[in-house]
Amino acid sequence: MPNIRDVATLAQVAPITVSRVLNNPDTVSPKTRSRVEAAIAELEYIPNQIARSLRSNRTNTLALVLTDITNPFWTAVARSVEDAARGQSFNVILCNTDENESKQNEYLSVLLRKRVDGFLFVPARSEPDAVRSILRQKVPVVVLDRRVPGAEVDVVRSNSEAGAYELTRHLITLGHRQIAMLSGPQNVSSAQERLDGYKRALTEAGLTVEERWIREGEYTVDSGYAVAGQLLLESELPTALLGANNFIALGAMRAIREAGLRIPDDISVTCVDDIPDWLVGEPFLTVAAQSPYDIGIQATKLLLRQIREPGVHSVEEIVLPTELIVRRSTKAVSTQAVIGEYGR
Amino acid sequence: MPNIRDVATLAQVAPITVSRVLNNPDTVSPKTRSRVEAAIAELEYIPNQIARSLRSNRTNTLALVLTDITNPFWTAVARSVEDAARGQSFNVILCNTDENESKQNEYLSVLLRKRVDGFLFVPARSEPDAVRSILRQKVPVVVLDRRVPGAEVDVVRSNSEAGAYELTRHLITLGHRQIAMLSGPQNVSSAQERLDGYKRALTEAGLTVEERWIREGEYTVDSGYAVAGQLLLESELPTALLGANNFIALGAMRAIREAGLRIPDDISVTCVDDIPDWLVGEPFLTVAAQSPYDIGIQATKLLLRQIREPGVHSVEEIVLPTELIVRRSTKAVSTQAVIGEYGR
DNA sequence: CTGTTAGCGCCTTCAG
DNA sequence: CTGAAGGCGCTAACAG
Numbered sequence: 001m002p003n004i005r006d007v008a009t010l011a012q013v014a015p016i017t018v019s020r021v022l023n024n025p026d027t028v029s030p031k032t033r034s035r036v037e038a039a040i041a042e043l044e045y046i047p048n049q050i051a052r053s054l055r056s057n058r059t060n061t062l063a064l065v066l067t068d069i070t071n072p073f074w075t076a077v078a079r080s081v082e083d084a085a086r087g088q089s090f091n092v093i094l095c096n097t098d099e100n101e102s103k104q105n106e107y108l109s110v111l112l113r114k115r116v117d118g119f120l121f122v123p124a125r126s127e128p129d130a131v132r133s134i135l136r137q138k139v140p141v142v143v144l145d146r147r148v149p150g151a152e153v154d155v156v157r158s159n160s161e162a163g164a165y166e167l168t169r170h171l172i173t174l175g176h177r178q179i180a181m182l183s184g185p186q187n188v189s190s191a192q193e194r195l196d197g198y199k200r201a202l203t204e205a206g207l208t209v210e211e212r213w214i215r216e217g218e219y220t221v222d223s224g225y226a227v228a229g230q231l232l233l234e235s236e237l238p239t240a241l242l243g244a245n246n247f248i249a250l251g252a253m254r255a256i257r258e259a260g261l262r263i264p265d266d267i268s269v270t271c272v273d274d275i276p277d278w279l280v281g282e283p284f285l286t287v288a289a290q291s292p293y294d295i296g297i298q299a300t301k302l303l304l305r306q307i308r309e310p311g312v313h314s315v316e317e318i319v320l321p322t323e324l325i326v327r328r329s330t331k332a333v334s335t336q337a338v339i340g341e342y343g344r
Numbered sequence: 345m346p347n348i349r350d351v352a353t354l355a356q357v358a359p360i361t362v363s364r365v366l367n368n369p370d371t372v373s374p375k376t377r378s379r380v381e382a383a384i385a386e387l388e389y390i391p392n393q394i395a396r397s398l399r400s401n402r403t404n405t406l407a408l409v410l411t412d413i414t415n416p417f418w419t420a421v422a423r424s425v426e427d428a429a430r431g432q433s434f435n436v437i438l439c440n441t442d443e444n445e446s447k448q449n450e451y452l453s454v455l456l457r458k459r460v461d462g463f464l465f466v467p468a469r470s471e472p473d474a475v476r477s478i479l480r481q482k483v484p485v486v487v488l489d490r491r492v493p494g495a496e497v498d499v500v501r502s503n504s505e506a507g508a509y510e511l512t513r514h515l516i517t518l519g520h521r522q523i524a525m526l527s528g529p530q531n532v533s534s535a536q537e538r539l540d541g542y543k544r545a546l547t548e549a550g551l552t553v554e555e556r557w558i559r560e561g562e563y564t565v566d567s568g569y570a571v572a573g574q575l576l577l578e579s580e581l582p583t584a585l586l587g588a589n590n591f592i593a594l595g596a597m598r599a600i601r602e603a604g605l606r607i608p609d610d611i612s613v614t615c616v617d618d619i620p621d622w623l624v625g626e627p628f629l630t631v632a633a634q635s636p637y638d639i640g641i642q643a644t645k646l647l648l649r650q651i652r653e654p655g656v657h658s659v660e661e662i663v664l665p666t667e668l669i670v671r672r673s674t675k676a677v678s679t680q681a682v683i684g685e686y687g688r
Numbered sequence: 689c690t691g692t693t694a695g696c697g698c699c700t701t702c703a704g
Numbered sequence: 705c706t707g708a709a710g711g712c713g714c715t716a717a718c719a720g
Contacts, residue, residue, distance in 0.1 A: 003698085020705095054697080056712090086439075136388060284625055372690085399713090
């Protein structure tokens with residue numbers, strides 16, 4: 001691969017002149033410029049961004065560290081981040097942590113070495129260590145989807161508490177009283193908040209929060225399946241089930257179906273996080289939908305601002321609303337007494 | 345951010361010694377080594393991979409240039425590529441081209457400048473120009489999902505022709521004779537092949553290929569919706585519909601539903617590309633499923649081999665089989681005569 | 689075992 | 705308008 005000197009030699013100029021043709025064409029006389037351009041074309045010269053980065057301390061690369069690109073929520077975030085970054089001539093390195101802390105930390109370390117210009121980061125836990133390790137290097141970060149108490153970072157997230165609250169209220173309004181909460185990992189802020197929202201709705205409605213209806217799992221289909229499976233073995237079944245995220249609900253739905261129960265006739269199911277309607281033929285799940293595309297856009301905007309204006313910013317927290325979308329997976333309770341037997 | 349000299353100064357050694365501690369710890373005496381390590385820790389020194397890349401001509405970064413991460417097929421590919429790359433300590437830069445050639449070429453140019461070590465590339469068209477522009481720079485490439493006649497590249501793809509053939513046969517076996525083909529863009533090899541498979545199945549069954557049943561569109565939900573909408577305005581409706589990919593089928597399903605028709609009772613629907621069953625509550629579509637995860641793994645393996653063994657390789661083409669999965673969206677034809685009126 | 693020199697490819701600074 | 709010198713951070717190659 002030819003370098004700037006090869007071009008310079010061929011064009012009979014100094015390397016710096018080639019550099020100028022590339023970066024400030026106006027400062028070069030048309031005659032030499034065209035000679036240089038011809039040489040560039042002939043050699044198919046491609047400027048070396050690595051060398052440029054070494055001088056400029058800019059890689060024009062963002063890191064997107066998320067939990068699992070396989071979840072349509074994160075897919076949408078990734079898509080929007082990439083769109084927004086592209087518009088500002090940044091590329092995006094994608095990393096899946098699977099909420100695994102060691103994987104996450106390994107990635108952070110590699111990405112810091114790569115000198116990415118900034119991080120869009122979904123921390124595996126709500127502890128501030130990881131975020132701090134980035135901040136200590138003065139590398140811009142925006143945290144997505146989760147709060148990190150104890151770290152001063154920009155955060156873009158949805159109002160999980162309100163989302164879960166609304167879903168629970170919706171179920172209560174439908175007459176449900178035995179509402180199971182399939183919660184996410186409690187070391188993740190969004191999972192905590194969703195549990196909080198659930199509890200608040202119950203309490204405000206004068207209902208008691210019963211621990212037996214609350215089960216903790218991971219944000220995965222398998223976990224939702226397993227935890228719901230457990231729940232369905234109990235003697236008394238819930239009449240409704242709130243999944244802390246879409247994957248938990250999907251796993252639970254499979255467990256429910258395999259147990260021979262019908263949704264929503266036997267059990268209503270709902271969750272935070274939508275599944276894009278164009279993905280599923282007929283949207284079915286009642287959900288508190290987030291706006292993943294917005295989250296990605298806003299976060300990228302904040303990050304690019306940090307990168308471009310390295311001064312001290314006030315720490316921003318953008319909390320986007322969720323939207324209750326009622327579909328066919330929830331239904332007014334009717335024969336709840338019967339359901340206990342049904343499950344057996 | 346401290347550099348290797350800062351560490352060296354603090355540890356009272358030469359920079360090269362620090363370098364050795366990082367890269368060949370054994371060649372440094374335990375005493376100085378621990379002094380250096382202490383300095384590294386104290387300064388929180390993070391080696392600059394940019395500088396290292398400049399010397400080594402290796403970025404440990406792969407480019408994944410695909411059409412749209414939003415499609416679960418590509419999501420799965422991306423996930424597997426990232427998994428495979430991580431295992432070999434490579435990172436992945438993700439780029440969506442939306443089958444837009446200028447977007448694609450812009451990306452290629454940026455990525456070449458970034459000196460990525462290799463490309464996993466889904467060309468927007470079957471023309472060899474783009475691939476050749478990479479090959480000319482002697483940068484390793486593997487093409488995914490599509491053939492590129494005229495370019496000597498490794499390719500990993502599914503057997504689209506066979507997939508479409510089997511689906512069409514399946515429909516014919518169910519008694520369908522009016523089978524519409526919602527084809528993809530004919531400048532993309534997979535779309536051509538799927539159309540070929542459709543035609544072959546008809547011909548082999550002694551049926552005539554009727555142009556009115558063949559409609560060309562993009563590989564998107566919107567396009568599928570639009571094209572199917574057109575089709576449903578005709579006086580005679582098909583009894584079955586074959587989408588060239590999952591998105592086309594999803595769009596078509598929406599159009600069908602909005603036209604007041606039922607699937608599969610009024611129209612059977614099927615397509616190439618699955619939608620992961622854990623994504624949709626109850627899998628519904630009859631499909632010819634590809635193995636996106638495999639495609640990503642295999643392609644990454646080929647690419648890493650090219651990177652690691654820069655000698656001349658024989659050009660490889662890996663063609664993975666598709667799997668016919670019969671679900672509830674297809675059904676034996678019964679009352680096809682009636683359907684024409686239904687649609688109105 | 690440790691250090692010096694030099695250069696990867698580019699661009700900022702300063703001269704001409 | 706063009707060029708020469710020097711350095712970004714790191715590590716081969718060659719001493720000592």
